Amino acid sequence: MSDTASATGDPRGGPGGEDERGTVGPRIQSFRRRAGLSQEAAASRAGISTRALRDIERGRARRPRVHTLRSLAGTLGLSDDELAGLLADARTGPPRDTGRPSLLILGPLVLRRGRVPVPVAGPMLRRLLGLLALKHPEPATQQEITDILWPSGPPRSYPSLTHTYVTQARRLLGPCGPRRTRPPTVVRTPTGYRLEASRDRIDLGHFDELLARAELLHDAIDLEARYASLTEALRCWRGPVLADADPALRRHPAAVAADERRVRAALLHADAALLLRRSGEAVPMLADLVNTEPLHEGLHARLILALAGSGEQAAALQVFTRLRDRLDEERGIEPGTEIREAHLRVLRRQPPVPPTTRRPTANPLTQRRATERRATPRRSVAGRPMARRPMARRLIARRLMARRPTAQRPRARRPSAQRPRTPRRPRPNSPPVRAAS
Numbered sequence: 001m002s003d004t005a006s007a008t009g010d011p012r013g014g015p016g017g018e019d020e021r022g023t024v025g026p027r028i029q030s031f032r033r034r035a036g037l038s039q040e041a042a043a044s045r046a047g048i049s050t051r052a053l054r055d056i057e058r059g060r061a062r063r064p065r066v067h068t069l070r071s072l073a074g075t076l077g078l079s080d081d082e083l084a085g086l087l088a089d090a091r092t093g094p095p096r097d098t099g100r101p102s103l104l105i106l107g108p109l110v111l112r113r114g115r116v117p118v119p120v121a122g123p124m125l126r127r128l129l130g131l132l133a134l135k136h137p138e139p140a141t142q143q144e145i146t147d148i149l150w151p152s153g154p155p156r157s158y159p160s161l162t163h164t165y166v167t168q169a170r171r172l173l174g175p176c177g178p179r180r181t182r183p184p185t186v187v188r189t190p191t192g193y194r195l196e197a198s199r200d201r202i203d204l205g206h207f208d209e210l211l212a213r214a215e216l217l218h219d220a221i222d223l224e225a226r227y228a229s230l231t232e233a234l235r236c237w238r239g240p241v242l243a244d245a246d247p248a249l250r251r252h253p254a255a256v257a258a259d260e261r262r263v264r265a266a267l268l269h270a271d272a273a274l275l276l277r278r279s280g281e282a283v284p285m286l287a288d289l290v291n292t293e294p295l296h297e298g299l300h301a302r303l304i305l306a307l308a309g310s311g312e313q314a315a316a317l318q319v320f321t322r323l324r325d326r327l328d329e330e331r332g333i334e335p336g337t338e339i340r341e342a343h344l345r346v347l348r349r350q351p352p353v354p355p356t357t358r359r360p361t362a363n364p365l366t367q368r369r370a371t372e373r374r375a376t377p378r379r380s381v382a383g384r385p386m387a388r389r390p391m392a393r394r395l396i397a398r399r400l401m402a403r404r405p406t407a408q409r410p411r412a413r414r415p416s417a418q419r420p421r422t423p424r425r426p427r428p429n430s431p432p433v434r435a436a437s
């Protein structure tokens with residue numbers, strides 16, 4: 001909640017909306033911001049420690065003492081009605097929500113219990129929860145956890161520190177009301193730790209289920225159901241994966257794979273929208289994604305077709321011009337076939353259809369040689385085509401020989417034992433050798 005919204009106040013005796021009523025911490029924080037005081041200044045004037053005020057604002061102190069609230073009310077300049085509301089909330093305590101916690105990582109990291117957000121304090125705890133949610137349902141290895149928590153190198157006491165953060169995560173995910181169902185938790189595995197929760201408790205798992213369901217619908221009859229499933233899947237995204245996390249966690253292979261699945265879902269959603277003549281519904285989502293993927297030609301091609309289908313041909317041509325200039329400046333290449341076909345379809349004022357991916361055209365010389373090889377008759381050995389190269393012929397012969405029974409294989413010649421050579425006798429008709437006189 002912004003400071004401007006905090007200062008407006010609630011007409012029934014406190015700043016903030018209805019979601020914050022019944023919780024003392026957020027309301028005191030709003031009052032402090034309205035007064036323009038820092039935590040240190042407000043705590044010093046009220047005669048309490050800064051740590052105590054921080055615990056109250058973060059919800060760690062669920063029922064602050066009455067004299068503490070009166071001191072804060074005098075420091076922050078609260079009215080009698082506002083002080084009465086704080087005292088009533090302190091007596092009743094925060095609302096005990098029995099909903100199961102949900103972990104949202106498709107955007108900034110958010111932990112909710114029902115519809116109430118739960119604050120996740122500390123960067124180390126946020127990194128650990130983000131990594132476990134990314135790897136769900138697979139476990140995160142000890143090495144992965146160490147690399148994410150300490151990118152520049154772990155300290156000597158990193159095993160005990162890791163156990164401490166895991167304990168904090170378990171306490172944060174634990175139930176705060178009647179225990180009707182088993183809440184999510186962090187369990188130990190032989191290689192590391194795993195987040196034990198159902199897939200619908202994590203927005204990434206829910207997105208993957210909807211995407212898999214949509215990819216199974218290929219018929220034209222199921223096009224409406226496929227479009228609806230993809231629309232619901234893309235609504236799970238509030239930005240890039242773990243948008244507020246460290247670069248080391250955003251560059252994790254699981255995070256990169258999740259972004260790629262988002263792009264695939266967006267392409268399928270745009271194709272279904274073009275086939276259903278709902279081009280305008282795909283424009284906002286595609287315009288948001290091309291900012292994240294500025295060089296993705298598939299997204300740009302569908303954005304061009306969607307804009308043209310909505311009657312915005314000039315905007316569609318501007319998208320093509322910007323992409324062409326950017327590819328030329330950054331990569332030194334021309335747009336591909338997919339983007340060029342979409343551009344030509346807009347210029348020719350043809351109805352927008354999903355772009356088709358064609359196979360790259362082969363080299364004419366290579367294609368001619370392949371045609372000549374197919375036209376050349378081939379001999380066969382044992383009903384199989386015979387290759388032309390000598391090495392290939394020998395390999396085929398060895399394979400055929402290996403498949404024969406042992407009794408039908410020709411016996412190899414054994415080398416005979418070497419015998420000592422005898423001196424060569426002279427021929428009988430050869431003239432006798434005369435002795436030297």
